[in-house]
Amino acid sequence: MYRYIGNKKKLLPYIMASTQEMIGKTGTVVDLMAGTGLVAAEYRKMGYAVIASDMMTYSKWHLITQIMMDREPTFDKLKISSCYDNKYLSVLDYLNNLEPIEGYFFREFSPAGTPANGVASRKYFSAENACKIDAIRQKINDWIASDSLSEKEEAVLKHSLIMAVNTVANISGTYGYYLSELKRNALDSISLLPVQFSAGNIQNNRVIQGFAEDIAKDITADLCYMDPPYIKRQYAANYHILETIARGDYPVAQGKSGLRDWWDQHSKFCTKTKGLQSFEKVVSEMNCRNFIISYSEDGLFPLETLVELLKKYGEVDVEFIDYSRFRSNQSKLPLKLNEYMIKLRKAD
Template sequence: MRYIGCKDNLLPFIEDAVLSRGIRTGTFADLMAGTVSVGRRFKSLGFTVYSNDILAFSYVFSRSYIQSTHTPADLTDMLAELNALPPQPGFIHRHYSEEGTRGAERPRRFFSNENAARIDAIRNRIDEWRSERAISDDAFYGLLACLLEAVPGVSNTSGTYGAFLKHWDPRALKPLVLESPGPVTGPAGFAYRQDAADLAGKIVCDVLYLDPPYNTRQYASNYHILETIARWDNPAVYGVSGLRPWRAERSAWCRADSALMELGRIVSTAQCRLLLLSYNCEGIMPRERIVETLQLRGTVEVLEQPYRRYRSDRDRESRRYASNARVRERLYVLTIEDTI
């Protein structure tokens, strides 16, 4: 899934940092899980994973990929039924399609009229099945995860939902198709939706992995439509992009001073052997302050890997970034020497 800060391409780097320190099995806590790419990898390696994020759509992924141990037997049939549903205009169509927002100063073109109304139909049907007890909780989260994975592929955006494109991206005109995510392997883990610093002190684990926002960009506002599809709570939306109220999910990690305080809270309460922090060289917390904070509990190493910056689809190849769009992705590795 297209997601700012997704670690799909850095999985070998993170995996190596853990395995090369002799931790090959045990428990792994991914406290800012996003797309759950990291937790999925460690689950497949045999770790019991605790997966957490403050956002509801990420919880759906954690619940589906981490907490479940198997794919529901009739998932393929259910997906076929959902894919065949006729459009049924509802919330998404009303607020995020051109037809639904006709008459507004800037009609919202997040989805084609047809895809918007199909998202509505599919999301409602998943809820109906659940309230009729026709599906298990695992199936509910599994189907919802399939929908959330499919929606970015037909969104008329450059990657986030802060704005829609003026012209139609051909991707957004393709029909929405839900696909099976493939088999889930590894031990059953645990899904949470809490503030990372609140959860950190409650979990005893071998590895605690932190992957916070690197800058002032708030995930809750940038992915507001996915959040609404996950919560299906009919929010009062506002503004050009139809934002849902999102202040309750505002992250303290998006400001340097509060981010360092959050890191300090986690470091002081962590009950783990290894604490890893992903951060890049352009992040708002300075390297020296991070190291200073981590050193309160043990020895710190800083591993680096050159990495291609997140580029939105709007970025042309000719767009020039400082240092040729290469940033250094850092992994701060704290080996904890005391116990609390």
């Protein structure tokens, strides 16, 4: 369960159709602001070589898991007694059955905790789940410190922990604030589930963590899919708890909501003053001819402004999303008509 702001689950057929129309069925594509990794994973499934990036650490773990791996990791360096023939399942079982710890998550994010800054206890997780999260985090950190995990193994475990945390979080969508009473899902016991890995080529795939504006110049691809934030809400603030799990650290939890200091992951795309420069830097500096940019009529910048900017670089075409095109009669998806994709074919 991942109610990630702006995830493109519903738009996948449109993005794939437009990509095929622009570059055919092969080549290298970049999912530049990849978030949950849904689009990158679909590109991989379609047979493209995929480069995926985002500024958030949690996104890096999702991306490595989804586009750099075609089978479960072997956990060769880890010394635990295996209860299954399969070491990966044994590792998950081991983590799921750790002795709970009253640690950082218990103190800062559960109703039974006493936050260090003296505010009222926060209710992001039940006390039981917070203690289980503390135990799993500590164990993963110990394994990293003793050099017992490869990067892919760390990715899979943190990806799974984040997915599990999402199912028991006591929130309405984002981690900006918690709900006043623990909801039913928050009372379920947290459990890490195995990832279903899919076969397929991973040889030429790559994951990069960084600001799109900074990394664009180092990327060469046939097509870049860009899905920037289109409103002022900052992802780093809204998903601070996932970032803390991804980093495995213990930041000061500030204010009533317990936000970590997130300024280092502040996005210029969420600002009227710097957003356009960021678009332009990416488009002008990346060694790539074709761009598909998802945006919304509710966004910070009007369509005309974006089109005017992009026209400096080549031929621009806008496709408004018509959900009925890919909609089955049974579909319960709401009709939203304000989303569009800008396609840019840069001039030589």
